[in-house]
Amino acid sequence: MKNHAQNLSFWMQSLPANMLEFPQPILQSEYDVAIVGAGFSGLWLAYYLKQAQPEWKIAIFEAKHIGYGASGRNGGWLSTNIPIVIGNLLKNPRWAKQDVVHLQRQIIDTIAEVANVCEREQIDCDLHQGGLMFIATSDAQASRLQDYHAEELAHGFLPHEIQWLGADAAKQHINIDIMQAATHYQYGARIHPAKLVLGLARKVIALGVDIFENTPVQNLSTHTVYLSHQAVKGQHIIACTEGYTDQLLQDGKVIPVNSSIIMTQVLPASFWERVGWQNNELLGDMAHVYMYAQKTADYRILFGGRGAPYQYGSRDAGDGELDHVTTAQLLQRLRELFPRQDFQVDTAWKGSLGVTRDWNASVTFDDKTGLGFIYGFGGNGVAPTHLAARTMTDRILGKHTALTTLPWNDYVCPTWEGEPWRWLGIQSMYQLLGLADQVENRLQLKKSVFFANTAYQICGLE
Template identity: 45%
Template sequence: MNARVPLSSGFVNGDVSFWYRSSGVPEPGPRLDGDLQADVAIVGAGYTGLWTAYYLKKARPSLRVVLLEQEFAGFGASGRNGGWLTGDLAGSHERYGAGARRLQREMYASIDEVIAVCETESIHCDVVKGGVVNVARTPAQANRLRASMAAARAWGIEEADLRLADPAEHVRVAGALAASWSPHCARIQPAKLAQGLARAVRDLGVPVYERTPVTEIAPGRAVTPYGTVTAAYVIRATEGFTARLHGLRRQWLPMNSSMIVTEPLPASFWDEVGWRGAELLGDMAHYYMYAQRTADDRIAFGGRGRPYLYGSRIDARGRTHEWTVEALWRLLVDFFPAARSSSVAHAWSGVLGVPRDWCSTVHVDRATGLGWAGGYTGHGVTTTNLAGRTLRDLILGEETELTSLPWVGRRVRSWEPEPLRWMGVHAMYRLYRVADHRERSMPRTSALARFADLITGH
């Protein structure tokens, strides 16, 4: 690793994520052993699959629900994310249309729903509803922040939901010119939530077959090397790993996101920067960051790094390029110069699913029994819960407030074939990096960033 990044003596790169260090990476459970019949087969034991199984069994205990997972429950983004249980929509209000206001309210309510289930099921995942701060560190970013506030008001997001804040009110970030504050966000420890949900689902009688990759999904069946599960409904809950399935390589783009975490920081550091609670922290840059203060007083700090591998390939074990680790460290100490005395304890990466229009979707085709949810674009910790409850209602054939939300049944065109896909994504993020640099001396958003948005429909 580059000598410019101080690494702790026990530094780890990859090995899924830091979130498993306290408990150890789980040993996968039993795999499927022969053909099986079920009412609902769910492919993928991340948050989407686990929430769907949980709500189905709670609603209809007699249902035979089966989960199929190629590694172990929580192996993907569910065990690697930044721990933001946020009310932000995946995608823009405009693209969801008139129903976006209801969808936004359901997202806010889903935060409290997750917290309530954690209490009911004794899932100890360090959850604290501390809200979220977004900072602007250049005049252009400050103007974007104010514009986003005006747009939020137009969509019914009130002062109590989102407001301008003094840059020093919650967290003192070096160079912050403006800030916003929303109470609709909670910190979690992602792996603890995933493992707790897996336990709750098993306790409800749902078998979770791990080390069981699904090679084909078709009406009425999910095929694995060890047997076929036949079911009236087969639900795809594979998010960033969807591109591995036959015929779905261009469905959702597997976007890489990377994180580093520091060693525990002393009380003097937290007093100096004013970060006294469990607020989540983001910014208004195009090449944006996200961070949390962990339960054991570290900073977990994330960003895009190397965003996309050619051909929708995935580095499944989470190892992170040293350039990315260095870039994240530089940005962290730029935000918090007092953190220079610390060191990096762990670095890792994961993939999230990005649809061509950057908006999530949930769907069940009752004629074929095939369904899916995903394309969360990095907002999946909360959105998966709403997806699980919506899939429950769609599978059970119930017309509810959830089944009429505007993300239900949305169809989006596929991503372009290679090399256009690789060229477009890398051009987009290169333009964003240059735009962020130029905006240090500009009062308005760079035209390069607007062009990047145009390229990929962001």
């Protein structure tokens, strides 16, 4: 069966066409809630609003198809990573360390919450709670891993939730020759993102939500959504457009930054016998230009990270076509970890993250105008979009809950510089980070090379 998804990810392309077919509803002139974007944020928001207010009329307007954006093409890490840079948040006197801890604990609980909803709603998305491993493959990476471990314990994790593993213990989990140390997180789940986003959409439609595909929103104003030929009224209007937000709002708050992925072909039993990886842990490293990986339910490796990160003028990743150079770089790093295997790439693609100037996410809602925004998850949105949607649900319903005190509520991000400074800043950051990895490896440094911090500072990651 031919697949008609525009999104070129393995996830979307490998599903049968009938999983991508949804009824086109009849447009009404007025809704209680109009949501822009059918990714995780928009769909979870519709799901939780319908649970709370079953009689509300809710519409989602999607420019392309359900899961076209990052939600249908990500690394499938349902992880405890928080979408904020702690140092940046704490520069604002409104927030303190306890707010970071609060956010971290809520994200940890979200892993089980997503698993519970999937079970309750019978959404089969290959979810497997095998935890997460961050590995170090050089002395400098091991030193960063130690610092990161200490930071995680200071900001919400309990000692038994993250285990420090020496090389031998780490290899019992995943046999990577060059691994020097690892941390093993109790929480974290692998998912098939397209199955989750499409399964969730089906559930939301069954609850009575109207999803309009191929329906781009041209503009928003108080209580009005402008489609190409028509204006629709909405008591509440919420943009869940992540890396595409600036095309709609044009306020320079969120820009699209690419992340790239390769998917191997199915790997033979002999590989898995050698490598182990029996708990299907999510796998990441401590390189400056880091990688992220998962073992899929059908015994492939998804391997993501490096790649042309930013396109001049904040162009988004389009349908996801990936250049050969980036594909080859990802394959090379995968081969460094597992040198005895001759990997073949099945599919390669890229997608747009939504990145704010200080890499902090925001859930903003104005109860006077009914306008709201959810954005800025960077590379850590699979679990946080769920929590953000529940936060926004409480805000729309006027409730004061533990979620409405999270530090992303009404968080005002700084504005990005215009071009060419934006392009120059991001390009130079990635060049410096790549160089930092090379220097650390060649010189076998014990600690991070001195100029790595400059790179993080240029783009607001420090």
